[in-house]
Amino acid sequence: MEALYRQTSALVHETEECFQNLEKQKGTNTDSIEAEIQARIDTIISNCEKLDILVHKEPFSRRQNAKLSIDQLKYDTRHLQAALRMFQHEVYKRRQEEKEREELLTRRFTTNAISERDTAILIDHSLQHNLSLQNAQRGVDDMLLSGTNILENMREQRNTLKGAHRRMMDIANTLGLSNTTMRLIEKRAFEDKYILFGGMFITVVIIVLLIVYFT
Numbered sequence: 001m002e003a004l005y006r007q008t009s010a011l012v013h014e015t016e017e018c019f020q021n022l023e024k025q026k027g028t029n030t031d032s033i034e035a036e037i038q039a040r041i042d043t044i045i046s047n048c049e050k051l052d053i054l055v056h057k058e059p060f061s062r063r064q065n066a067k068l069s070i071d072q073l074k075y076d077t078r079h080l081q082a083a084l085r086m087f088q089h090e091v092y093k094r095r096q097e098e099k100e101r102e103e104l105l106t107r108r109f110t111t112n113a114i115s116e117r118d119t120a121i122l123i124d125h126s127l128q129h130n131l132s133l134q135n136a137q138r139g140v141d142d143m144l145l146s147g148t149n150i151l152e153n154m155r156e157q158r159n160t161l162k163g164a165h166r167r168m169m170d171i172a173n174t175l176g177l178s179n180t181t182m183r184l185i186e187k188r189a190f191e192d193k194y195i196l197f198g199g200m201f202i203t204v205v206i207i208v209l210l211i212v213y214f215t
Contacts, residue, residue: 001054008047015040
């Protein structure tokens with residue numbers, strides 16, 4: 001298990017380095033790098049599934065720490081997947097904008113304007129209006145995507161904290177901590193849950209207000 005864990009951890013770091021290359025080549029054809037990153041993420045997910053099975057074969061004294069380490073790998077993997085999706089969304093959006101801009105520039109306009117000058121003014125106005133709409137839409141899309149990622153990360157953190165809390169309770173029972181200490185831990189977890197829900201509610205409200213403002 002230790003060898004597989006080290007291999008997977010190294011693969012996570014290598015994938016993070018691939019993202020650096022991806023950022024450097026932004027604006028060019030990055031399909032091959034994206035495919036490589038996705039393949040690495042798939043391998044990491046597969047290794048984590050194997051580790052979930054192997055961890056139950058570990059001695060009890062090491063099992064809790066091993067589970068926490070595997071959870072951290074899963075957490076890092078979800079972040080990598082979210083980052084890749086965000087990058088792909090930006091690439092798709094940029095290509096769509098370039099396509100729409102090209103279509104707009106090559107479109108033949110028919111008008112009843114009296115002179116060529118009037119026709120040019122109408123075309124310029126239409127182009128400017130279209131670009132403004134694209135910028136507004138891009139801003140709303142970015143905020144929605146960021147809000148979605150924030151909510152997803154908060155849910156992941158909540159699940160991670162819940163898992164860590166359960167393991168802490170198991171360890172505490174094993175070590176024989178007092179009931180008072182156990183109640184304090186449970187109270188803190190209960191308070192953290194309300195803080196999490198409050199943050200999610202505020203984020204949703206901000207996203208809704210931004211959507212209303214831009215539309």
